[in-house]
Amino acid sequence: MELIITVIVAFLIGGIAGWFGIRSFGRSNYKSIIEEANREAEAIKRSKLLEVKEKFLLLKAELEKQVAQRTAKIQTSEVGIQSTEAKLKQREQILTQHQEELQRKSKEVDACKESLTAKEELLEKKRLEVEQLRRTEVERLEAVSGLSVEDAKTRLVESLKDEARTQASAHIDEIMEEAKMTANKEARKIVIQTIQRVATETAVENSVTVFHIDSDEVKGRIIGREGRNIRALEAATGVEIVVDDTPEAIVLSGFDPVRREVARLALHQLVQDGRIHPARIEEVVDRVKQQIEDEIVETGKRTAIDLGIHGLHPELVRMVGRMKYRSSYGQNLLQHARETANLCAVMASELGLDPKKAKRAGLLHDIGKVPDDEPELPHATLGMKLCEKYKEKPEICNAVGSHHDEIEMQTLIAPIVQVCDAISGARPGARREVAEAYIKRLNDLEQLGLSYPGVEKTYAIQAGRELRVIVGADKIDDEATESLSQEIAKKIQDEMTYPGQVKITVIRETRSVSYAK
Numbered sequence: 001m002e003l004i005i006t007v008i009v010a011f012l013i014g015g016i017a018g019w020f021g022i023r024s025f026g027r028s029n030y031k032s033i034i035e036e037a038n039r040e041a042e043a044i045k046r047s048k049l050l051e052v053k054e055k056f057l058l059l060k061a062e063l064e065k066q067v068a069q070r071t072a073k074i075q076t077s078e079v080g081i082q083s084t085e086a087k088l089k090q091r092e093q094i095l096t097q098h099q100e101e102l103q104r105k106s107k108e109v110d111a112c113k114e115s116l117t118a119k120e121e122l123l124e125k126k127r128l129e130v131e132q133l134r135r136t137e138v139e140r141l142e143a144v145s146g147l148s149v150e151d152a153k154t155r156l157v158e159s160l161k162d163e164a165r166t167q168a169s170a171h172i173d174e175i176m177e178e179a180k181m182t183a184n185k186e187a188r189k190i191v192i193q194t195i196q197r198v199a200t201e202t203a204v205e206n207s208v209t210v211f212h213i214d215s216d217e218v219k220g221r222i223i224g225r226e227g228r229n230i231r232a233l234e235a236a237t238g239v240e241i242v243v244d245d246t247p248e249a250i251v252l253s254g255f256d257p258v259r260r261e262v263a264r265l266a267l268h269q270l271v272q273d274g275r276i277h278p279a280r281i282e283e284v285v286d287r288v289k290q291q292i293e294d295e296i297v298e299t300g301k302r303t304a305i306d307l308g309i310h311g312l313h314p315e316l317v318r319m320v321g322r323m324k325y326r327s328s329y330g331q332n333l334l335q336h337a338r339e340t341a342n343l344c345a346v347m348a349s350e351l352g353l354d355p356k357k358a359k360r361a362g363l364l365h366d367i368g369k370v371p372d373d374e375p376e377l378p379h380a381t382l383g384m385k386l387c388e389k390y391k392e393k394p395e396i397c398n399a400v401g402s403h404h405d406e407i408e409m410q411t412l413i414a415p416i417v418q419v420c421d422a423i424s425g426a427r428p429g430a431r432r433e434v435a436e437a438y439i440k441r442l443n444d445l446e447q448l449g450l451s452y453p454g455v456e457k458t459y460a461i462q463a464g465r466e467l468r469v470i471v472g473a474d475k476i477d478d479e480a481t482e483s484l485s486q487e488i489a490k491k492i493q494d495e496m497t498y499p500g501q502v503k504i505t506v507i508r509e510t511r512s513v514s515y516a517k
Contacts, residue, residue: 209264211250213248213271219250222241222267222271222276223243224276230243232281237285238256239252239260240254258322258325261325262292266284266285295321296318297317298321299320299324300312301317303320303321304363307359309341309360316364319367319386320337323369336424337362338363340362340417340421341362342359343420347416348413357396357413358413360396361395361396361400365380365383365399365417366421368381368382368386380402380403384398387400395413398410398414402414403417404418441464441497441498442464444496445464445467445502448491448492449467449488449504454472454484455469455471456472457470458470464498464502466503467492467502468507469485469488469506471506472508473509476508478508482506488504
């Protein structure tokens with residue numbers, strides 16, 4: 001098609017060119033132009049024929065390639081179909097075998113079922129025979145014993161109940177005893193750990209304060225003309241001032257620590273200032289009283305901060321500060337309250353309770369000993385009323401009011417406060433009334449160790465919680481030291497009364513001494 005179009009175009013071009021040539025150049029050049037056009041047309045014809053042949057060959061090669069690919073696919077499909085048919089035949093054979101196996105097993109199951117049915121029938125027959133025999137035997141036993149089956153069952157059940165009660169009671173007693181022993185052991189362990197973890201002091205308050213002066217000349221100025229200065233000072237402070245032959249010292253005597261502190265500070269300021277007369281004494285004493293009141297509030301705040309107790313009412317804070325200048329049986333009340341608070345916190349932590357509440361109750365438990373007035377109430381009850389007045393929580397109020405059993409304990413914090421109060425107040429050396437017994441116990445402990453042969457020295461240390469025994473190396477060998485410590489421990493346990501436990505350490509050493517002359 002393209003060849004025909006090309007030829008036509010060539011003829012048209014030749015014709016047009018001829019027409020224009022005829023007109024332009026004349027008839028003489030007509031033939032040469034025609035020949036030129038024919039040659040060009042032949043050349044175009046040959047090139048187009050070549051192009052057509054090349055395209056034909058390309059299309060033929062591509063068609064043959066597609067035919068080959070499709071033939072290969074068809075062959076592959078035929079192979080796949082053949083393999084699929086083989087697999088299907090194989091699976092069909094397997095299914096046929098399984099079906100035959102199932103049929104065989106079904107027959108076996110049917111045979112077993114028939115056998116089991118026969119056995120069940122036989123068992124049912126035997127059971128009926130046994131039941132009949134049992135009834136016969138029961139009737140004969142009833143006739144022999146004179147008891148019916150229900151009566152025999154009742155008697156058997158009652159006997160079994162009695163036996164079970166006896167055994168259960170014995171088991172309960174054993175469990176209770178074991179629980180008591182375990183509870184006592186754990187309680188001792190917790191109390192001992194609590195005491196050991198809280199640092200304590202054994203200082204005891206006195207009823208006198210010694211005021212030191214630089215020289216005895218100051219004594220005359222303090223006494224004043226005809227004793228007017230000392231009388232004014234005693235009247236303003238309420239403290240007896242003893243000026244005797246003691247060198248460079250004046251004794252302030254009084255049972256109220258606040259008054260003694262006021263007198264001591266007033267004397268200190270008067271001596272430093274040098275102006276000592278009745279009017280000046282009253283002025284200084286009034287100023288010192290105000291300083292002491294400010295110090296009381298500051299002491300209460302510092303104590304609450306040190307213990308990590310927050311939200312106390314200002315009046316309770318002031319009462320805590322006043323504890324610094326109060327004593328109970330010679331023991332400083334603030335020191336006792338702080339110690340009880342720390343003990344309560346540790347013990348509550350050991351028991352899984354709230355240590356903050358326990359510490360708060362421990363600090364406030366003796367708040368009734370420092371009221372502004374002196375009502376006729378026990379200090380525990382008064383402390384509870386003060387805590388209720390200043391909006392403390394009910395469990396804190398109950399712990400404060402019940403630590404001397406004035407009221408019933410209603411929370412687990414209450415017995416902790418009671419125990420820790422006893423620990424702080426009853427430990428050796430804490431209060432003056434037990435100091436002599438404490439010293440006597442230490443002496444008895446040392447003398448008990450010295451009573452054994454071979455013992456050279458004994459030392460009671462750690463407030464009587466440990467006894468160091470030094471023995472002679474030439475009198476006791478290493479094996480005997482172990483038996484000696486056990487014998488001393490047993491004797492202390494049998495003959496002495498002591499808090500906690502006492503550790504006995506026997507020390508034996510060999511020394512070789514030579515002299516170079």
